[in-house]
Amino acid sequence: MSNALAPIKLDDVRSGEQGELIQLVSFNLAQEEYGVDVLKVREIIRMPTITRVPNTPHYVEGVINLRGKVIPIINMRKRFCLAEAEYDKQTRIMVMDVGGELMGFIVDAVSEVIRISSSEIQPSPAVVSSGIDQECIAGVINQAERLLVLLELEKIFTQDERQLFSNL
């Protein structure tokens, strides 16, 4: 078995013969495919009207009304310094639970929910594509045809940024 070769980064994964079965929601961002833990995703919605919030980091697109609750929206392309793109019919907001609070993340498209065994998660190579921060990459999943980057969105805001947010 290859699990000895793959130091597992997810905290909640127990070591086992096959590893634990986990479900991921996969989404696209600038031709790359990413995955996040399905349990963190609250819902996936189409683009509503976004209210701009002044004096925030450039990747904060604004806030939306999610059934009476106001939640902030982060543009993932901007956050990861990818080329900006027009919103189209595929554009979605993934509403996720990040550190106990709901936040929306704009992604190019959401494709499917996939099941993988935690043993399939490999450590991320030293240099990963484009500008995605190393900290929030929990690993990569290499299945026959596809390469999926596993993200941990809790870490999308570095400590400094969290500070910045609350001290702005």
Place this chain on the structure above:
Amino acid sequence: MPIDCEDQELLEGFLTETTELLEKLDDDLVALEKTPSDTDLLNQIFRSIHTVKGASSFLGFDLLVRVTHKTEDVLNRLRKGELLVTPEIMDVVLEATDLVKTLVADIKGGDIVDREIDETVNKLIPLLSEQAQQPPAEPAAEPTNVGAGIEPPAAAAPSASSEPTSAAGQPSAQPESPTPTSPLPPAVSAAPAVKKAAPPKPADNKGGDDLSDSSTVRVDVKRLDDLMNQVGELVLERNRMIQLNQDLQGGSSDHILFGEEFGKLTKRMNFVTSELQMQVLKMRMIPVEKVFKKFPRIVRSLSRDLGKEVDLQIFGEETELDRSVVDEIGDPLIHLIRNAMDHGLETPEERLAAGKPRTGTLVLAAVHEGNSIIISIKDDGRGIDTERVGRKAIEKGLISEEQLTAMSQREMFDLIFLPGFSTKDKASDLSGRGVGMDVVKTNIKKLNGLIEIKSEKGLGSEFILRLPLTLAIIQSLLVEVEGEVYSIPLSSVLETLRVDQRQFHVVGGQEVLKLRESVLPLIRLEQVFKVQRTAERDDFCYVVVIGAADKRVGLVVTRLVGQQEVAIKSLGNYLANIPGIAGSTILGDGRVTLIVDPVGMIDSGDTAAAGR
């Protein structure tokens, strides 16, 4: 030791009860000192302390029983005329009340500390033996009081309640027995608690540090009934709505009829929901008395400490406001009162020399005005000496000489709010650290309130606080800034003007507008919020004059949209503390609109002014 009480509900009832009684007790005791002959009041005090004693002995809080018991004995002697009300006796009784509060706070904290109570109790004992034939009071001595008359069962109850067996027999009746005339709350809350003793509810006994807890609310039954009625109506309207939809879908109603019916329904819904909103708001409202009743006690002890004679007059304590506001205004008011006592009022000698009555007057008044409450603290003392204030401010390096000469009288008054400002050369334990007024300003700003100072040298000063009634739902003014809609709390809006931009002047890089006699600094919202310009600049624009605490600025906007009642929604932790934004709200069409933070705006105006 942890509290061993099998019935949490009973305990909670006791705590709510006792806290309320104690709060009132302070007030009553101070009132008693002024009118020693008021037997009704004395009886009321006696009943309160007696109720506390009865309930605590029932629940087995021995320390509490010992203190309350002795206090009760002293009060009983006062009641029978064996002792006369003197400030010295009141000092001791008040000290005992404080001890009772500490003990109750311990119980509330969930842990009984073995406190030293003998010191206070020993102070009470001489009052019992002094010029008296009866031995120092012990439970056994109680029955001799029976003859005392006004309330025969009064003496019977304490002895009964100290016996667990009889107390267990009719627990709820015991505390009630001495008060047949005025039904004190214990029976009301204790009785249901006893009945419900069987299902052990895991009640959380967190408890606050201070006695005034905000975790539970007592609501008038009438208000609950009203609320139920409103909800009933709302359900009816909902059914009507479902019916309308079914008719339309099923084809038994055409669009014209539907439109008509729907219009009616909308009106009724509007009516019911606004009523409902009012009812719920009312439930959150508590009389400002909750804060005010602490003050007679504070004023009394301050006046004794300072050697000043003060007549505190309180008006409008029944004025209601939101609990969130009530919780916040306590501290600022205490500071203002201290300030008036310490700096405002003179000593009796000084007053007589100035040709004023010996006793100073301090008036605390609350009144509703539209959607705000106005609280004023007025004294007839020496007033604010602007010259001295100005000099001190320069001495402390808070302002420069040139700044002072350019100041209006109002601006000079505002100097006292500067952190670090004090006219005292030495800090006493009462004042002089230059913190108090800063606290006042900060808290009032936090509540989106305004402070106004009126003062005349030699005649006295008045601090007027204007506060919003509630913090959850506010009236707001919707404005458009180059296509984006923002909402400004109406409580901070003083006026709106339509002006020609050519009337703006620039003073030291800051745009200003001459408004009547004053010069108003302007803030362009489009710049602060970095809004992209969509249209050509129009010559005419609107200026919304806002004020917070003691300052005023004008916000330049493109257009006024209208006035709307909005519910404040937080932006969450990640977007908290954005400069100039207080929160957000959702408009009728579902869009989110940001609420402008008037305080932040004014502060940013300050920094802009300071930076030039």
